[in-house]
Amino acid sequence: MFLASPKKLRSFGIIGMNQRNFGLISRYNPRHLYPLVDDKLKTKLLAQQAGITVPKLLGTLHYQHDVKLLKEILHPYDQFVIKPVKGSGGKGILVITQHDHNLYFKPSGDAIQLADIERHVSNILSGLHSLGGKPDSVMIESLIQLDPVFSDYSYEGIPDIRIIVFRGYPIMAMLRLTTHASDGKANLHQGAVGVGIDIGTGGALHAVQFGETVLHHPDTRKTFSELAIPHWDKLLQLAAACYEMTGLGYLGADLVLDRDQGPMIIELNARPGLSIQVANYAGLAPRVAVIEALKAIDPNPQTRVTFSKTQFSAAAKPHTPRLQHTRCDDPR
Amino acid sequence: MHANLRFYLLVILVMGLGVGLILYKHFILGFPLLPDxxxxxxxxxxxxxxxxxxxxxxxxxxxxxxxxxxxxxxxxxxxxxxxxxxxxxxxxxxxxxxxxxxxxxxxxxxxxxxxxxxxxxxxxxxxxPSEPEKPEFDEVLNTAAITLLDQVRNRSANTEIFTRELITALNSKVPSQNQSLLLSERSSDDYKTHLIINLLAMEGISAxxxxxxxxxxxxxxxxxxxxxxxxxxxxxxxxxxxxxxxxxxxxxxxxxxxxxxxxxxxxxxxxxxxxxxxxxxxxxxxxxxxxxxxxxAGIIDFSIYSLPIEQQNAFKMILLLPIGALIVVIMRLLIGLRTSGTFMPILIALALIQTTLLTGIVIFLTVVGTGLLIRSYLSRLNLLFVARISAVIIVVIVIMASISIISNKLGLDQALTVTFFPMIILSWTIERMSVLWEEDGPREVLIQGGGSLLTAVIAYLFMSNRTIEYLSFNFPELMLVNLAFILLLGQYTGYRLSELYRFHSLERRNVSGKS
Known part of the structure; x- marks a missing residue:
């Protein structure tokens, strides 16, 4: 059968788009907080104030005539990332890993010229990648250095770690590995591999590509069973701290491990997708129910992480069905 | 729960109002429910x-x-x-x-x-009635009348039967002497009528x-x-x-x-x-x-019917839009179809109504296809975004003009309807598709383009249905019913059809995990 029975999906606690939009996003994410995460410059500023490590900002461009300055800004750097400030879903991100004379090289090895970068920047400023096509700004960040632990699991790109933080508690995590098919991007629907990560240990649980189970990386052939993410506690704490930082109750934190600077946050998302459930082979609903059943939110991210690690570890006993009913089902 | 109750009350209220108005118009004012x-x-x-x-x-x-x-x-x-x-x-x-x-x-x-x-x-x-006036017959007629009345009275129980029997007796095929006296064969209809009225008056019955x-x-x-x-x-x-x-x-x-x-x-x-x-x-x-x-009648006097015909025709179109919107809501929330632009399919469906289905789809594909080709060239020209989309608009107009002229020369009248397609929407579609192509590849373009076209065709099939067109125009109250459905769908938190496919691998794993 190509279709799952809705009854079974519900019994596994899988949350669908409608339930996510209705029961999680519109219930726990107040609209006025969206700009904090939709505008990556604001997020970066907030994170820095909160003492969270973020990639270094090399420069920003706000107006079309700033494009002329691009050459000057880029001059000192060989490696950088150009991003639309209000982009979504990884759109419009240009990664340059090498600069040689007049040529700039993408991770794939393709060479482009300054004029191409200028056009890309100009497109971003015109709002090509922003939500609703509104005029946008451009930010240029330092390139993240691939941590050697991932070198066997990554193809032409930097893997990132998506952690779903619900009311300050990390409830599910996934590692997104770049592949040849995904063109070096950590985007699942473009062909990146999603690896479900055990909240308790940071170890790999299960991996999918294009919605189907894979046992090893399609390009490097390395099996996932040996994969374990280092600095796992630190990553969870960074993610958990984003709740205080933004106030968003249902949040997707995208983190990376930098070879030199360790864990850092690259992006926050107020509408995190649901593929993480496929990568984990588990539904979000039971975990959401556990957090919703709590009387109070612990103000200390450290304590919350400890709670999550014991509750949502793969080793922990499965949750009683009583808890499967989430408030997402309840009307407001 | 309280808020929940309020919501359902609102839905019931809106639905009830809509249905009530429809029933009122059908049963009291006599509006037929079918166009024919x-x-x-x-x-x-x-x-x-x-x-x-x-x-x-x-x-x-x-x-x-x-x-x-x-x-x-x-x-x-x-x-x-x-x-x-x-x-x-x-x-x-x-x-x-x-x-x-x-x-x-x-x-x-x-x-x-x-x-x-x-x-x-x-x-x-x-x-x-006025008091019946006793007629004045001459003696012979009077006797005949009284005899006849006596006979009839004996055979009847009440006034109604009496009247009927009297008329039957007068019309009898085999007339008795009395009848012949009262009513000859040559008597006119008027004479007969007055005779009956007079006879009834003798009995004190008003007629x-x-x-x-x-x-x-x-x-x-x-x-x-x-x-x-x-x-x-x-x-x-x-x-x-x-x-x-x-x-x-x-x-x-x-x-x-x-x-x-x-x-x-x-x-x-x-x-x-x-x-x-x-x-x-x-x-x-x-x-x-x-x-x-x-x-x-207030409901009609303050309705679309009171507008000039031209505006009425405009509303005929406008009142179809909620039907299209409902289709889009169903396609997106229940089916989970991805479309390029939320309501672009409705506008395409409106254009299809003017062009007819097949011609419309061919024109749409031609314009968007040609537009994408030219747009891929434009993207190499290094243009600013607003200038580029404006250029696409001009390209679209040129394509539409070319289609019109060429088809006219070839004698294909249907293709002349190309002008009904909304140019700005087509340009945006081309621009979005083109960006999608560059970023996510042709597969995503096919999925979203196909989804949009499918939604448009389904919306078209509903919107061009004669009965639906008739009902939406003559019963604008249907919009309230429609609204109630959309409100209900807005609270639907179940799975979309597409998600049953998206998560189907989960089911397999969980089943095998248990066994």
Missing amino acids: DKTPVWTIEAKIDFSARGGPVVVSFALPPETPDIVIIKEDFASPDYGFSQLTSPSGRRAQWSKRAVKGAQTTYYRLSLYETDQITSSIAADL RIVRGLYLEDGRRRQSLTNFVEVYIGGQWLLFNQNSGIHGKPENFLIWQRGDESLLDVVGGKNSQISFSIIKNFQSTRNLVVRDSMSKQ
Whole structure:
């Protein structure tokens, strides 16, 4: 059968788009907080104030005539990332890993010229990648250095770690590995591999590509069973701290491990997708129910992480069905 | 839970209001629920001929009464150079033509269009009978009458049966002596009617003459038929004077009640009146709208019907949009189809209505396909975004013009409808598709483009349905029902059909995990 029975999906606690939009996003994410995460410059500023490590900002461009300055800004750097400030879903991100004379090289090895970068920047400023096509700004960040632990699991790109933080508690995590098919991007629907990560240990649980189970990386052939993410506690704490930082109750934190600077946050998302459930082979609903059943939110991210690690570890006993009913089902 | 209750109350309220208004319009105002509903409309022409003596002429003619069971659409009074007025007296309406001096053959016309409604005539309270006047027969007739009445009285139990028996006895095939005395074979209809009324009066029963017209299509030179109306038990009952059958026959128009003359001609002679009847069918909806407008029923008077025709036509289109919106909501929330632009499919569907389905799809694919080709060249030109989309708009217009001109030369008239496609929307579609192609590859373009087109086609199939088009325009209250559905769908938190596929691998794993 190509279709799952809705009854079974519900019994596994899988949350669908409608339930996510209705029961999680519109219930726990107040609209006025969206700009904090939709505008990556604001997020970066907030994170820095909160003492969270973020990639270094090399420069920003706000107006079309700033494009002329691009050459000057880029001059000192060989490696950088150009991003639309209000982009979504990884759109419009240009990664340059090498600069040689007049040529700039993408991770794939393709060479482009300054004029191409200028056009890309100009497109971003015109709002090509922003939500609703509104005029946008451009930010240029330092390139993240691939941590050697991932070198066997990554193809032409930097893997990132998506952690779903619900009311300050990390409830599910996934590692997104770049592949040849995904063109070096950590985007699942473009062909990146999603690896479900055990909240308790940071170890790999299960991996999918294009919605189907894979046992090893399609390009490097390395099996996932040996994969374990280092600095796992630190990553969870960074993610958990984003709740205080933004106030968003249902949040997707995208983190990376930098070879030199360790864990850092690259992006926050107020509408995190649901593929993480496929990568984990588990539904979000039971975990959401556990957090919703709590009387109070612990103000200390450290304590919350400890709670999550014991509750949502793969080793922990499965949750009683009583808890499967989430408030997402309840009307407001 | 409290908020929940309020929400459902709102939905029920909106739904109830919509359904209630629809039922009101259907049952009380008579709006048909189907577009093809037709009502027979009778057009009756009364032709009055007479020859004038040369002096002043006054023609007075009784007109049919306005009762709730008929709706008069139109009345015409035609006569050359006559002064005309319409009078209303307690005994009914009359038309009056007049002229100072005229000689020779004259003709005047009265034309009437009407249709019958289902409404039952409620007897008018003021319509009380006068005390029956005892007739004065000569001795022979009087004896015959009394004998006949005695016989009939013996055979009947109440007034109704008495009336029927009396009429039957008078019409008997083998007349007794008494009957022959009262009613010879040569007696006119009018004489018979008055005889019945007089006989009833001798019994103390009030009765009156009713003249009416049998409505039959294509009849000419018809005259009015006499009926007898008898006052029994507080209401008037109609009896056929030839058969004694009680009740108004079908397709029978009561023209005049009471003893007043049908036609009076002062200053003329040899006056004659003849009726011709034509039946035709008209859309029930048009008749009802016209009738409601003239009665100033609030719901119709303050409705789209009160707008000029041009605006009404615009609304015909606009009122279809909610249907399209409902389709989009269903496709996105229940099916989970991805479309390029939320409501772009509705606009495409609107264009399809103008172009017809197949032509429309071919044109759409041609324009978008060609646009994408040219757009891929534009993206190499290093243009600013706004300039680029503007360029795409011009490209789209050029493509549309080319399609029109080429197809015109080839004699393909259908392709001329290309102008109905919204240019700006097409340009945006091309721009989005092109960006999608560059970023996510052709597969995503096919998924979203296909999803948009599929939604558009389904929306088109609904919006172009004659019945739906008719209902949405004539029952704008349907929008409330639609709104209630959309509100309900807005609270749907279950899985989308596409998610059952998206998560299907989870089911396998979980099942095997358990076993």
